[in-house]
Amino acid sequence: xxxxxxxxxxxxxxxxxxxxxxxxxxxxxxxxxxxxxxxxxxxxxxxxxxxxxxxxxxxxxxxxxxxxxxxxxxxxxxxxxxxxxxxxxxxxxxxxxxxxxxxxxxxxxxxxxxxxxxxxxxxxxxxxxxxxxxxxxxxxxxxxxxxxxxxxxxxxxxxxxxxxxxxxxxxxxxxxxxxxxxxxxxxxxxxxxxxxxxxxxxxxxxxxxxxxxxxxxxxxxxxxxxxxxxxxxxxxxxxxxxxxxxxxxxxxxxxxxxxxxxxxxxxxxxxxxxxxxxxxxxxxxxxxxxxxxxxxxxxxxxxxxxxxxxxxxxxxxxxxxxxxxxxxxxxxxxxxxxxxxxx
Numbered sequence: 001x002x003x004x005x006x007x008x009x010x011x012x013x014x015x016x017x018x019x020x021x022x023x024x025x026x027x028x029x030x031x032x033x034x035x036x037x038x039x040x041x042x043x044x045x046x047x048x049x050x051x052x053x054x055x056x057x058x059x060x061x062x063x064x065x066x067x068x069x070x071x072x073x074x075x076x077x078x079x080x081x082x083x084x085x086x087x088x089x090x091x092x093x094x095x096x097x098x099x100x101x102x103x104x105x106x107x108x109x110x111x112x113x114x115x116x117x118x119x120x121x122x123x124x125x126x127x128x129x130x131x132x133x134x135x136x137x138x139x140x141x142x143x144x145x146x147x148x149x150x151x152x153x154x155x156x157x158x159x160x161x162x163x164x165x166x167x168x169x170x171x172x173x174x175x176x177x178x179x180x181x182x183x184x185x186x187x188x189x190x191x192x193x194x195x196x197x198x199x200x201x202x203x204x205x206x207x208x209x210x211x212x213x214x215x216x217x218x219x220x221x222x223x224x225x226x227x228x229x230x231x232x233x234x235x236x237x238x239x240x241x242x243x244x245x246x247x248x249x250x251x252x253x254x255x256x257x258x259x260x261x262x263x264x265x266x267x268x269x270x271x272x273x274x275x276x277x278x279x280x281x282x283x284x285x286x287x288x289x290x291x292x293x294x295x296x297x298x299x300x301x302x303x304x305x306x307x308x309x310x311x312x313x314x315x316x317x318x319x320x321x322x323x324x325x326x327x328x329x330x331x332x333x334x335x336x337x338x339x340x341x342x343x
Contacts, residue, residue: 002122007149007157009129020122021157023047023149025054027120032057036189041081047151048094048160049077051124055099056189058120059112066109069177069184071191071199072098072163073239078190082242082295089290090242092235096161097148100177100184100191103166106141113146113164125149126162142166169195172327173202173271175264186253193247194260200240201275203232204327217286220277224323231281238287244302245295249309261306262313270326272314279307 002020009015029050033042035057044050052074059068073094076083082090101109117125126146128136136144143165150158169175175198180191190196204220206227212219218230232240249256265272282288283303288296320326 013130015130017125017127019125019149019157022152023123023125023157024121025050025123027054027057029054035060036078036185038078038188039081041084042078043084046077046094047123047158048097049074051148051150052097052099053078053189054120055097055113055116055124055126056184058116058124059109060185062112062116064108066105066112067102067181067184068109068189069100069181069187069191070098070189071100071196072096073235074098075190075196076239076242078188079193079196080239080242080246082245083239088242088245088292088295089287090238090245090295092238096163098163098165100165100169100181102178102181103141106166109164109166110144113162123149142168142170169199169202170328171199171202171330172204173268173274174328175202175268175271192260193243193254193256194264197240197243197256198261198264198271198275200232200236200243201278202271202327203236203278204274204325205230206325206329218281220281222323223325229277229325231278234287237282237285240282241285241288241291241299244299244306245291249302249305258309261309265310266313266315269315269317272310273317273326275310276307276314276317279303279310 002022002024004018004020007017007019009017029044032054033044036053042049052070056068056070059066070078074097082088085091113126126148128146132145132147146162146164148160148162150160165177167178169177177191180195183192184190206223207215207230209226209228212228215230220229220231223229247254247256249258251257251259265275288299291299
């Protein structure tokens with residue numbers, strides 16, 4: 001047993017969290033990794049990767065079990081050797097954990113996340129701040145936010161965000177996650193490779209034309225009279241390129257399914273347009289230019305293959321007469337990531 005201490009969440013509101021330090025896992029993360037049949041190249045020393053692996057394994061061992069699938073940066077670490085390797089230009093720092101579940105299990109999943117630390121150790125302490133509770137009340141039962149403790153350094157403990165989606169990916173574009181969550185165990189605890197790819201390629205954002213200097217490498221095309229559409233940040237480009245470096249297109253278990261891609265893209269002309277623009281952006285990205293061969297050549301080949309697939313299956317794109325956005329504009333949600341002081 002460690003020491004129980006108070007962490008200050010919000011000094012002005014007197015919001016505190018009692019936690020056991022040091023942060024520990026009662027089941028070694030290596031055992032959880034074996035249960036998910038992870039490759040030995042997955043860097044389990046990263047505390048956020050360790051949390052993702054451990055929480056999905058704990059969910060399967062829960063009584064009764066609950067279904068969770070990982071997406072986002074942690075999923076790319078789990079599925080991609082290139083996201084772990086320090087010499088390919090595709091490893092990036094992790095700050096958050098993204099999870100998906102079935103809406104029909106949402107009460108059980110939330111209860112699991114809020115109590116799993118009691119059985120599995122303080123490293124799996126997930127909690128909602130006052131800001132999270134407001135956010136969660138506005139999510140229509142489809143999106144929830146929690147926070148987690150990352151690593152302890154002296155009198156401070158790192159704080160990271162946990163995003164929980166139920167049934168649906170609902171950001172710039174929407175698609176169904178139910179089959180992915182049901183099959184996550186067969187995919188090493190993550191959503192399918194096709195969905196991981198689409199979750200990154202669906203990103204688009206509008207910025208004023210005069211403020212585009214700092215994001216010039218991300219510009220996709222003009223929107224309206226005075227705005228520009230921009231694509232993913234460098235960290236998300238790294239995740240996409242790692243996926244393409246390590247996985248071919250195909251229907252094999254460790255390949256990116258063209259059938260899954262076609263089913264989602266073929267149902268949404270706007271998504272097809274976004275993906276087309278972002279694939280072109282990836283081809284000229286300085287992140288790709290910095291990737292050494294043979295991975296860079298492999299990525300370029302697979303980008304071309306993806307582009308041909310999208311051109312074949314995407315419905316015909318017709319621009320609005322008013323030149324406005326073809327995506328859902330998502331407001332950035334404030335978070336409280338950073339550090340907490342031990343009192």
